[in-house]
Amino acid sequence: MNVTLRQLQVFESVARHLSFTRAAEELYLTQPAVSMQIKQLEQQVGLPLFEQLGKRIYLTEAGEEVRRYAQRISAELRDLGDGLEALRGLNSGRLRLTVASTANYFATDLLAAFTRRQPGITFQLEVTNREGVIRRIQDNEMDLAVMGRPPEGLDVAAEPFMPNPLVVVASPEHALADGSFVPLERLQEEVFVLREPGSGTRNAVQRMLEDRGLHLRGGLEMTSNEAIKQSVQANLGLGVVSIHTVALELELGRLQVLNVEGFPLEREWYLVHRAGKRLSPAAEAFRRFILDEAHQHWQLPEIPGAVPSEGARLQAVN
Ligand code: PGA
Numbered sequence: 001m002n003v004t005l006r007q008l009q010v011f012e013s014v015a016r017h018l019s020f021t022r023a024a025e026e027l028y029l030t031q032p033a034v035s036m037q038i039k040q041l042e043q044q045v046g047l048p049l050f051e052q053l054g055k056r057i058y059l060t061e062a063g064e065e066v067r068r069y070a071q072r073i074s075a076e077l078r079d080l081g082d083g084l085e086a087l088r089g090l091n092s093g094r095l096r097l098t099v100a101s102t103a104n105y106f107a108t109d110l111l112a113a114f115t116r117r118q119p120g121i122t123f124q125l126e127v128t129n130r131e132g133v134i135r136r137i138q139d140n141e142m143d144l145a146v147m148g149r150p151p152e153g154l155d156v157a158a159e160p161f162m163p164n165p166l167v168v169v170a171s172p173e174h175a176l177a178d179g180s181f182v183p184l185e186r187l188q189e190e191v192f193v194l195r196e197p198g199s200g201t202r203n204a205v206q207r208m209l210e211d212r213g214l215h216l217r218g219g220l221e222m223t224s225n226e227a228i229k230q231s232v233q234a235n236l237g238l239g240v241v242s243i244h245t246v247a248l249e250l251e252l253g254r255l256q257v258l259n260v261e262g263f264p265l266e267r268e269w270y271l272v273h274r275a276g277k278r279l280s281p282a283a284e285a286f287r288r289f290i291l292d293e294a295h296q297h298w299q300l301p302e303i304p305g306a307v308p309s310e311g312a313r314l315q316a317v318n
Helices: 005-017 020-027 031-045 061-088 101-117 130-138 184-189 200-211 225-233 247-251 281-297
Strands: 050-053 056-059 093-100 121-128 144-147 156-163 166-170 191-195 217-222 238-242 268-274
Touching: 005 020, 005 031, 005 061, 020 031, 031 061, 056 061, 061 093, 061 281, 093 101, 093 130, 093 281, 101 121, 101 144, 101 225, 101 238, 101 281, 121 130, 121 281, 130 144, 130 268, 144 281, 156 281, 166 200, 166 225, 191 200, 191 225, 200 238, 217 225, 225 238, 268 281
Parallel strands: 093 121, 093 144, 191 217, 191 238
Antiparallel strands: 050 056, 144 268, 156 268, 166 238
């Protein structure tokens, strides 16, 4: 069987997305080029690897088998790359970093500070929500991840390095934005602009409220913190966001932090990698930099007004 690594890479991408179009986008190829690689691979294997039912494609049994091997081969190749990088040392190297969408507000500043110190190291930064970060860890497709809470049921090393308080924000026009204390139950009467399912921020808020037997009224749902901030500024509803995302809007007076019972919801940012993974020198240098120095290069925005006593704070079980 004369199979090329390129064919396996293209196949692995199509199998992961179950879509020729998305694989083409991911690999910066045209769709005919992707189809051609798959056709050639199927000729080599002698069996169809995908079947089409309606508009969707599925892996055949042979496809499942090829996928298992393709994943193993990619993992081996990545390990080979890491091993060679270790031999090259710190003067060069590429770091694959995946961060939760919310962490992107400080990740680039930290990368810039690190790059000034280690100019030979280059980065591939992927920004996705919590669910996406967990998938990347599962698939071993990154060196390090930054996320809000270590994933359960996955064997990972997770090290906290910076606080991540969540706050309730409103337009200054909103009726609750007069600085007075807002009991948690009161939030149930409000419309909220929330992140999508799969977001760590959304999970944390839901878990906190469910622990108190409370639910937020269904409101608007958005996949980006920027969209949430715009909507809250337009007074479409209240938002719950990490303080990292709203520093500028608070400074400019476009948003206001509400004094809600149990908030700020105390969380932490974690640096995560698969347990037992041999970190390349570049990844290890970045890890040490984050754990030892992140706080020097990124200042946590101040939370105006809302400073509840320790006892009044609900412990985040997020
Ligand atoms: P998110 O994740 O950007 O998916 O909300 C951040 C977090 O886990 O706190």
